[in-house]
Amino acid sequence: MTTFARVSDVVDAKDLARLEDLELLASRVVDGLLAGKHRSQLKGGSAEFTEHRGYVPGDEIRLIDWKVFGKSDRYFIKQYIEQTCLQVIVVLDGSGSMAFGLDDQTKFHYARALAACLTRLVLRQSDSAGLAVLGTTLRSYVPPRANPNHFQAILQLLSEARPSGETSLAQNLTELARRIKRRGLIVLLSDCFDDLDALRQALHFLRARGHEIILLHTMAREELSFDFGGWSRFDCLEVDGTYLTLDPGLVRKDYLESVQLFLSGLKHICGETGCDYHPLPTDQPIGDALAWYLQRRSARLKQA
Amino acid sequence: MNFLSPAFLIGLPLVAVPLVIHLLSRRQQKRISWGAMRFLKEAVTRKRRLWRLTDLLLLLLRTAVFLFFIFSLARPLLPATWLGGSTPREIILVLDQSMSMSRKLGNTSLFDVQIEKANALLDKLTGRDSVRILLAGETPEWLTPDAIQVSPSAIRKLHAQVDSLKPTEGAGDLIACVREAADLEAPKDKSARVIVVFSDRQRFGWRIDERPLWTAVQTRLKQTPIPSTVHVQFLTEKEADTSNVCVNRIEVLRPFAAVNQEVNFTAHIQNRGSTPSAATLLAWRSGDQSLGVANIPELGPGASTTVSLAHGNSLPP
Numbered sequence: 001m002t003t004f005a006r007v008s009d010v011v012d013a014k015d016l017a018r019l020e021d022l023e024l025l026a027s028r029v030v031d032g033l034l035a036g037k038h039r040s041q042l043k044g045g046s047a048e049f050t051e052h053r054g055y056v057p058g059d060e061i062r063l064i065d066w067k068v069f070g071k072s073d074r075y076f077i078k079q080y081i082e083q084t085c086l087q088v089i090v091v092l093d094g095s096g097s098m099a100f101g102l103d104d105q106t107k108f109h110y111a112r113a114l115a116a117c118l119t120r121l122v123l124r125q126s127d128s129a130g131l132a133v134l135g136t137t138l139r140s141y142v143p144p145r146a147n148p149n150h151f152q153a154i155l156q157l158l159s160e161a162r163p164s165g166e167t168s169l170a171q172n173l174t175e176l177a178r179r180i181k182r183r184g185l186i187v188l189l190s191d192c193f194d195d196l197d198a199l200r201q202a203l204h205f206l207r208a209r210g211h212e213i214i215l216l217h218t219m220a221r222e223e224l225s226f227d228f229g230g231w232s233r234f235d236c237l238e239v240d241g242t243y244l245t246l247d248p249g250l251v252r253k254d255y256l257e258s259v260q261l262f263l264s265g266l267k268h269i270c271g272e273t274g275c276d277y278h279p280l281p282t283d284q285p286i287g288d289a290l291a292w293y294l295q296r297r298s299a300r301l302k303q304a
Numbered sequence: 305m306n307f308l309s310p311a312f313l314i315g316l317p318l319v320a321v322p323l324v325i326h327l328l329s330r331r332q333q334k335r336i337s338w339g340a341m342r343f344l345k346e347a348v349t350r351k352r353r354l355w356r357l358t359d360l361l362l363l364l365l366r367t368a369v370f371l372f373f374i375f376s377l378a379r380p381l382l383p384a385t386w387l388g389g390s391t392p393r394e395i396i397l398v399l400d401q402s403m404s405m406s407r408k409l410g411n412t413s414l415f416d417v418q419i420e421k422a423n424a425l426l427d428k429l430t431g432r433d434s435v436r437i438l439l440a441g442e443t444p445e446w447l448t449p450d451a452i453q454v455s456p457s458a459i460r461k462l463h464a465q466v467d468s469l470k471p472t473e474g475a476g477d478l479i480a481c482v483r484e485a486a487d488l489e490a491p492k493d494k495s496a497r498v499i500v501v502f503s504d505r506q507r508f509g510w511r512i513d514e515r516p517l518w519t520a521v522q523t524r525l526k527q528t529p530i531p532s533t534v535h536v537q538f539l540t541e542k543e544a545d546t547s548n549v550c551v552n553r554i555e556v557l558r559p560f561a562a563v564n565q566e567v568n569f570t571a572h573i574q575n576r577g578s579t580p581s582a583a584t585l586l587a588w589r590s591g592d593q594s595l596g597v598a599n600i601p602e603l604g605p606g607a608s609t610t611v612s613l614a615h616g617n618s619l620p621p
Contacts, residue, residue: 097339107339193342223340231329234338244344245333250358254347262343 004152005159011113011286018287019121019294052076086127087144087184090115091176092158094135095167096238097193100220101282107218108163110282111189114216117290118187119154123147129154133161134172134190141179166238170198174205183210191219196265203273213275216293217266221283226255306531312377319374322366381531392432394451394494394530396485397422398501399469401441402476404550405504405539414539415471418502421537422466425500429454434494435462436485439469440476440501440509444484451491475552478509479517482534486524497532504539507576508552548577549584549603569613575603588613 007013055064055075068076092115098108115131122129123146130144131154140157142150169190180186186206192199192215206213222228228248236242248255263279270277278293307313338344399422405415422437429435433454437447447465452458478501485499503509511517525532552572561567569588575581581603588595598611 097341100337100339102336191339193340220339228334228336231333233333233335234341234344235335236341237337237339238341242341244341244348246344246348247359251344251347251351254350255343258343258346259340 005155007116007155009159010155011116015113015117015285015287015290016120018291019117051079053079085146086122087130087180087182088118088122088127089130089132089144089176089180089184089186090118090154091132091134091173091186091188091190092161093167093169093188093190093192094133094139094161094163095169095191095193096164096236097191098218099163099237100223102220102222105282106163107191107220107282108161110280110286111216111218112158112161113286114189114218114280114290115187116155116158117286120151121294123151131157132176133157134167134169134176136165136167138172138175138179141176144184163237167194168198169194170202173199173202177202177206177209177211180209180211185212185214187214187216189216189218191223192217192266196262196269199266200269200273203269203275207273207275213273215266215270215275215277217277217279219279219281221281224259224281226252226259306381308379308381310378312374315374315377319367319370321370322363326363390430390432391496392494393434393496393498394491395425395429395433395435396488396497396499397425397435397437398478398481398485398499399437399439399447399466400476400478400502400504400509401439401469401472402504402506402509403471403473404506405471405476407504409540413471414504415469417539418504419466419469421502421539423463426459426462426466429459431455434491436488437462437466438481438485440478440481441472442474442477444477444481476506476509477511478503479511479514479521483517483521483524486521486528486532490529495530497528497530499532499534501534501536502539503536508550549573549575549581549600551586552608564616566614566616569615571598571611571613572608573600573603573611574608575605578605580604586611588615 007016052065052068053076055077059077063077065076065078068074092111094108098111099106101107101109119129119131126146128144128146129150131140131142132138133140140161142153142157145153169192173188176186203213226248231245231247234244234246267277269275276297280289280293399418401415405413405418407414409417426435431454434451435448435454435458436451439445439447447469448462452462482499482501485497488497490497525534550573552574555570555572557568557570571586573586583602584600586598586600588598595615596613598613600611601609603609
């Protein structure tokens, strides 16, 4: 018998409440059928003026700007930006490495709560939201819908998802890109522990298909600081039976160098492919961290 | 290796503490399920070799600290040769001057062999050594009362002194000489004392039956502030498998006698050989003057007898 997932299974109500007044906007034009708050690639008769163009035979007479005609004695047509709804697909990394977390919750739990918050936010602003969980393959996929009731389907999938195994993030993203027909916004929640060259190609592929990408990079505090003491055995979360026994103090410097190299490489790829990169360490409160990011993003887009 | 405070060596098992901690720390390792394995693998691959070396060096260093601490309390005495130099020693040569040393071995006497060996030993001494020579007669007598620092000229002088020595007609008290040498005050600039005793294997000079004397000598040797060793150089390969009739001592009942008063001498004769001795004669002489002849019966190994002489005239001085 199927049990219905509750919001509290996935995310704290306080975190959800923290996002009540916020919105997730697209920075680029998007495809959409319904009216919404995001700029469409179509120019139509909406309220937001964009430019004038010269009248050509066949244009509707009612679109002529008579004030301009009065000043210049020439016919011009007013053009407006069509506004449409946004299609957001949240992509959750379900690889084994996302199961890591010592003091705080695991990276997967953190990313899962983020996914719940974001889809809820998107549905509240009448946009369509979908969810993809990546495992060894594209494990689960809930297509985007604008119906508020769709949140339950997303919640159900989130509550049932478990991190395990080794994942090729790049390969799965490419496969997902082929499935999505309309251009929209893809929010990737992952630690991105994958080959960076392959990831670059996958992100290029998504961008080439017209998608906007936000990468919310989740890493645990221990992965960033590696402040362990004493001899320890590190069991690999992705490959069973793989482990390393070592004194963390002796490899800390080299480990941190490798992590920094990886982070700078990832940021460089995001800059190169035009992705919006935002690090989210798991020791930050979800509501505050996400709210701060969304506010900053809205302000940046409105300025632009 | 000797130690001044060997009691502190009881702490030597502490040296194993770093090793035990090292092994225990590896055994009591934490288990962490880890996600960012690729970075850890990269770091370990780069460092693994250096890391094992560092680990080993650290273990050795910790062990050395414990060892150094214990040794600093126990205060070891290192031979100077370990540090690249020779030990400054005081050499005491004990030369046997007893009459038995006159015994011939082929063309040369045992005494000549002794002189030859003593000279050879003197030639081997280094400039850091000093030397004394003690003569073993009825009583110990120093040929060189003061220690002589070894130098080519000093050795030449000693050779001349040694070459001029002759055996006496009395016994040689070798154990008394060893005691005399051990009783000497230790020189401050020397770190070892070596007493070299030449012997022709005659038991009499060693007084083997006098156990308290040997114990006293042994104790004295142990108590010297610098390590003292006794080397005995035998001049013959093994004790002669023959009879050996000797005069242990001659006693006089009266220490003083008037002119023309009769004096009684008693000679104690003993066969110190390993085979019975044949009957023989004992000639009493005073200088070149013969005083008489006495018969000595057959004596078994270790057997002794006494022979008396009553002499009416006072002996020449």
